[in-house]
Amino acid sequence: MGRYWDVYNGWLADPEAFWGEAAKAVDWFKPADKIFDAGSGQYGRWFAGAECNTSYNCIDRHVKAGCGAQPAIIYDSPVTGTKRTVTYAELLDEVEVFAAALAGLGVTKGDRVVIYMPMVPEVAVAMLAAARLGAIHSVVFGGFAANELAVRLNDAKPKVIVSASCGIEPKTIVKYKPLLDAAIEMAAHKPAHCVVLQRPMETAALKAGRDLDWSELVAKTRESGQKAACVPVKATDPLYILYTSGSTGQPKGVVRDNGGHMVALTWTMRNIYGVAPGDVFWSASDVGWVVGHSYIIYGPLLNGNTTIIYEGKPVGTPDAGAFWRVISEYKVAAFFTAPTALRAIKKEDPTGSQIANYDLTGLRTLFLAGERADPDTVRWAEQALGIPVIDHWWQTETGWAIAANPIGLEALPVKPGSPTVPMPGYDIHILDEDGHAVPQGQLGNIVVKLPLPPGCLPSLWNADERFGPSYTDHFPGYYKTADAGYRDEDGYLFIMGRTDDIINVAGHRLSTGAMEEVLSSHKDVAECAVIGAADALKGELPVGFIVLKAGVERDAKDIESEIVALVRERIGPVAAFKTVRVVGRLPKTRSGKILRGTIKKIADKADFKIPATIDDPAILDEIGAILSTRPIAG
Template sequence: MAAAARPGSPGPAGTGASRCSRRGQRIPPAPLSAAGRAGCRRPGALRLRLRGGPAPGASSPLGAAAGGGIRPQCTARRTDSISLTSPAGRPPGPAGPAPRPPRRHRQPATGVGPGAAPAPGTAPAPPSGTAPAPAPGTEPAPGTAPGTAPPPEPVNCLDQHVEKSPNRVALIWERDEPGTAVHVTYRELLDLTCRLANTLKKYGIQKGDKVAIYMSVSPLSVAAMLACARIGAVHTVVFAGFSAESLAGRITDSGCKAVITYNQGVRGGRIIELKATVDEAVKNCPSIKHVFVAQRTDNKVQMGDRDIPLEEEMAKAASVCPPESMDSEDMLFMLYTSGSTGKPKGIVHSQAGYLLYAALTHKYVFDYQQGDVFGCVADIGWITGHSYVVYGPLCNGATSVLFESTPVYPDPGRYWEVVQRLKINQFYGAPTAIRLLLNYGEEWVKKYDRSSLKTLGSVGEPINNEAWQWFYQVVGEGRCTLVDTWWQTETGGICIAPRPSEEKAEIVPAMAMRPFFGIVPVLMDENGKVIEGNDVSGALCIAQPWPGMARTIYGDHQRFVDAYFKAYPGYYFTGDGAYRTKKGYYQITGRMDDVINISGHRLGTAEIEDAMADHPEVPETAVIGYPHKIKGEGAFAFIVVKEQTAHIDRVKEELKTIVASKIAKYAVPDHILVVKRLPKTRSGKIMRRLLRKVVTEQSGNMGDVTTLDDPNVVKEILDAYQKYKEKSSS
């Protein structure tokens, strides 16, 4: 929650989503104490100190806070199903929630239905007509009568921590340059945020305006997100690798008034021309009034009439910026995901519910303890970076690592060298990176001390068993908890993961397992009926609202309804298939469009991929379904083999034998095609729908390919497929 959430506001009309339990009055933000603000008021040059922490009291360009006047106490009311209309029967508008009904006093919901007992371990709700009891360890503010609402608390992501521990490190920026790091305290981050926020306000950015952020991972990019939130503007972060066309499309769809960018980016030792990309994009974006340009490198770039040197303006700006008062259901940010229709979807997340969910999942899934160094190596351009680099960790007062580089720069030991040097306690990364590093062997891992690690996490796609075991045994030395997390951009935070759980409860390798607090997963059959019992498979849906769920697709609420609620009315359809084990754990089997039906047998392509990944010569696989005249559907496998592999035909036969022995003969792919690489997004996900287009010969209509890391991979695969067809026919 960036700006101050105004309590007492409803969740999405009719959904039963989180409401704040206080009375609904608009409360002005409270100023920080003199101690908390010490060192934050002096103007001067903005600078970063490398390696060590900043000098005491030094001013820095690194401040940002999700800014609101209070931390709302939010609860979710359980409903039998999810409704998408307001009390008047109208869906929420594309730019926000439905009109709020008249305020009325109400008892906070418990999340288990009216009149039901509170969940185990939770305190009962206060009697109707009384204020919520203060949290344990807190006292009413001076001058506040017992039982009445206290003055607003400091802002969630920065101010509250500056008030208590101004010199605690908020961010450690692991720059692309090996061995260099920037430590940023909460006080410095607040200073930077307020200066950036005041700069935006100076140039006309107001509450409700949209701002695009096109920056590499850095404290300044975090500050940009939180500065927008502080003044009530809506940020949409665009991954700093997207093309000018992709950037322009997102700017146009969201109606952004400004772009914040760097002159250049640096990643993997390469220079990325960010400002030049922005210049090309905004040529066709009349809504853009200003482009704020920061300096990541010393190289000069061309500056036009609407370009503003960001650091120069921030140095002149005030270091105090009162947070805007916001409704709990106001938009916090939009984040675009690619869609098969060719038009990216602007997923909208709200203020209070999103932050609450990000903070709770960060704390309990990873067992975060105060003083831990949390290392999520995701880019802020993705939802993982939003929730587990920025909002979740900062709300919890954590030290969060910003990783600007790549896993193999300057060598495949980069991750583990960073773990040793920064003494990272929780490490959260993608299976794609783990599989990549697995191919380089164990020596790059064992070269470095990883004794600081307590928890490992996997995110982005199902992790295969081989990668899980390597991650657990080699990286974690068999002693770290490994959580395979399942969630989506649309869910806002982790929904299914092995933790939290009872102490020392079992963790099944490569399985998400347990739903998080308030998440009620159900499996649905092809007729839209709930599948009861265990040892069953079906479409994974969620039966009741939760605080972090997306509120709409910006500008197209009907598309939101159609995509997530139409297939199974009353339930949120995740698009994934899942298997519920005999013990009741959940195993994600892949996207439903990645589930194939071979001779009446439903089979997740991820299962075939997992089996094939056991072959030592095959580091990567992707399996898709294709129409088969006899079986209905068949399996077509794309594989990448190691460079030294000589006998391709032998490898193919061995793969078929592995699949037959691990799954069944019916699961053996009819075709296996060797390619140099697979089509992946910049976040590492394999775009299997493109492979399906190739096999079904629909290459003329590929849909949205803007998220591909390298669009040239499509032509490479098409050429390989044509040669394979010609060889097969002859």
């Protein structure tokens, strides 16, 4: 590790000089008075006194530099059969006009705009238009339950909601407008206006005096010749609020500021993802999640890349070759998806036969994040694609990678199961519950020494008092990631799961992530989850749930027995692993994270609330039926 360590140690020696240099990649209306102001905010603020505009940096400056004809957004929707390319010049025009339309509805700097939309180009237009005005957007996943949306409306108090008539799933149309109307009815805060994009698959009824048709509003604004200029904002002013998924009660609104966010994301595009302006970058996520904010919209556009907005699935739209078709068709250079998407593809196409149908010679790297990438899936993808498969680790709160393999700096050797090494900005420590450092190779709490780098949350929306209890009080002087793991002799990090997923079996602290590695290594297993079920004698007992690959016809109980033996062989009797169940599918959020906590509550026969982010609630009944037929034995 040569260049990586040089850069990392350079940051460690002088963080302000490092980020001051990185900030030169961003256009500022006014430079910072201080690169870092240690005396403000929860742990200090970056680029204090600077003025900027995120929309300007994403669009205007590229057009002024002569790149207006370059594609900014490629929209590909297999569920509607629609494809569209939007150049930087076209995007600038659409954003200028829509921003003027929002301004006409009374939106000004500091106002909130809630965006509740599917994966269409207009979602990017709405986000960038709000940013252009200095307004603060809050994207809520399209189709989110009405009561969850209502909670967010009460917290963000938006002046305007931007929505659509519907979202399209492979087998159904999700009507957004009834959910939006119900949320507004429930909410104490009522927005002044709702702008609704009418899609041809489902036309929504509009409420007179409140609701406006997107196309009609834009046409009227365009006819009047109105276009909005960029409003200068402070670097420390909020760009957006993103509510953490699965919130109950008072939501946790993660705030992202303008200046540090631009600096950090621009640095990552070049140094982590290794893409140059003009390259096609595809993040197969949804704008409702932090990955979509950072790497569908802002990161690629800040860096002058072409980004893809994909309205489809990894399988079923139409088959397990969907991703490879997109990569081939648009000559994607770097691809970013969740491990669960790869596992879905591997389940349907275990040999990767679909890959041979497409030209993937332009694809240089595949990046994984969202949940832990099990080594078996990483190896499968490496063998099938013949390119580096890079796991990296980050959170909604950080907005970009805490640990990664910095391809743009130096491609480091891949260790399956590890997101590689800490990135500049993150001084990682592994501590026990009392705040003491643990020995190399030992499992502990992963924390980041304060201050957090640019791009991370400065606080929670209208809830400064919740920041400490949520993130910094447990380990004073550090940010608590709530992830558990260890560091090896080469400085590589291994993230073994959330601290909640470290189970206590008869006094032994065991990682469910380590057990999942063993389960996923079995030749017949497509994906898996391990939870700690309550046990009167040992406190907790590990229980595994496995989904088999397509075409496996062996007896399920034989496979279960083999897996129990495999865990005993590789982890040992201390794991007390005796129970595994074959299931048809695992419950997940719409972003693909397995809902292990909910599975645990079902196993423990505890009361639970159906998570607002769940993809298909019927799976919970399926899990319950299996455990009812074949109960867990202690």
